């Protein structure tokens with residue numbers, strides 16, 4: 414094990430039953446649920462601050478947070494299929510993690526996404542298994558109780574007002590013959606639907622707002638440490654017994670008598686495992702890290718939703734003085750025989766353009782997002798320094814099927830823009846623009862103008878065998894006293910924005926942990 418020399422070790426070790434690393438979507442659920450038992454002591458460690466800029470409260474304000482002090486502000490490695498472009502890759506670095514800087518959309522995927530996990534060896538994680546935990550996580554009033562929960566910490570709902578552009582876009586999708594989904598989180602998971610948001614009284618509700626802030630005052634058994642960067646796990650042989658973290662230039666250690674639960678997200682969790690000697694042996698040795706467990710799957714299987722935009726100049730203003738209006742998406746099948754939707758169409762009342770292009774105003778955007786991408790990438794270490802950003806390679810569009818899907822999505826977006834419902838809104842297509850029509854031309858446009866939906870998953874994949882990092886109980890293979898619970902454990906990326914799924918995974922994991930973890934010498 415390479416120990417840090419950059420910081421001084423401070424004497425004295427705090428001890429808890431559970432140490433949860435990363436206070437993002439999953440970490441907030443885990444720490445909150447485990448500390449419901451007053452006899453259990455829980456520490457929650459977060460690299461970022463306890464709070465951030467005012468824009469964090471505004472559910473539509475997330476663009477202002479990108480690149481701010483509450484964003485890790487990563488960039489991908491040069492993307493081979495995108496002519497070596499580097500893609501901006503934000504992740505939340507604050508209490509609440511990415512749920513504090515995300516778009517607040519609360520969406521479950523079609524049941525097929527979860528049932529596919531069963532085939533990947535994730536026994537116990539199919540849709541019917543997860544449904545009680547989706548329900549437990551949420552408070553959604555007036556919905557079908559077979560699918561939706563009331564009384565859970567995460568309050569979700571539809572903004573009351575529909576703005577004219579969104580109403581026209583909703584009609585446009587209907588005019589194309591697609592169904593209306595009354596509740597995309599319920600029985601109807603195909604068609605155009607209004608997006609439920611994690612918003613309460615017009616303000617963002619992050620996982621910290623839902624799970625941590627309401628309970629901290631009443632729970633002396635829950636310790637939340639912010640501004641602390643976990644540097645590596647402490648391993649006693651093959652048992653994980655704690656975490657070494659850095660705080661204000663000093664190195665400290667915290668001990669876990671039952672378990673360490675890694676919730677550092679799809680980028681942070683594999684990085685921390687590798688920094689701790691758990692990962693592909695050759696790669697670790699190249700960075701001077703002693704290998705404790707040769708686990709080749711750590712950091713592999715990175716998946717994300719790629720997106721491409723059709724942008725229009727508008728004939729009239731598309732933005733209104735409505736705070737937080739309703740948003741819509743369409744979950745569509747690109748072929749009739751598919752079991753589940755594979756494209757998400759997005760409708761934005763502004764022109765979303767690459768940073769090098771001046772946005773037309775007024776304008777609007779019809780985006781298409783590949784829900785079941787086939788491309789795979791990886792997270793690797795750039796160095797053995799815990800403060801160095803890892804190498805993030807989502808492998809965007811390395812599978813040509815993803816290019817074809819995006820081209821199909823752009824054609825669908827163009828059809829929607831061409832309906833009579835949107836005819837009165839569209840002046841002309843700004844991007845891709847007139848004359849970009851063939852598959853090759855649109856494929857080139859997609860490669861030159863790709864966006865990430867910021868939904869990385871899969872890098873500590875759950876399953877069985879050598880391609881899995883964690884087993885179906887989320888325990889790291891070959892290590893005792895260590896689990897991973899966050900977006901990284903998904904075997905495949907679900908066909909929806911992933912935050913609601915991460916909440917459900919963490920709810921189920923908290924129950925598993927409370928039921929099965931043992932004390933390894935409580936002090």
Ligand SMILES: Cc1cc2nc3c(=O)[nH]c(=O)nc-3n(C[C@H](O)[C@H](O)[C@H](O)COP(=O)(O)OP(=O)(O)OC[C@H]3O[C@@H](n4cnc5c(N)ncnc54)[C@H](O)[C@@H]3O)c2cc1C
Pocket residue numbers: 434435436437438439440458459460461475503504505506507508509510511512514515516517518519520641642643644676677678679681682685866867868869898899900901909910911912913915
């Ligand atoms: C800009 C943006 C918009 C998005 N919009 C949506 C949306 O509208 N709807 C949706 O469903 N999903 C959205 N997502 C994705 C969604 O927010 C994530 O999938 C989800 O939050 C992931 O949860 P997690 O617990 O796996 O990781 P995170 O929430 O990212 O939490 C990881 C936490 O670990 C901390 N951490 C990492 N490393 C360390 C370390 N070494 N020491 C201490 N702490 C550490 C991080 O600071 C962070 O707080 C968006 C994401 C982004 C970035």
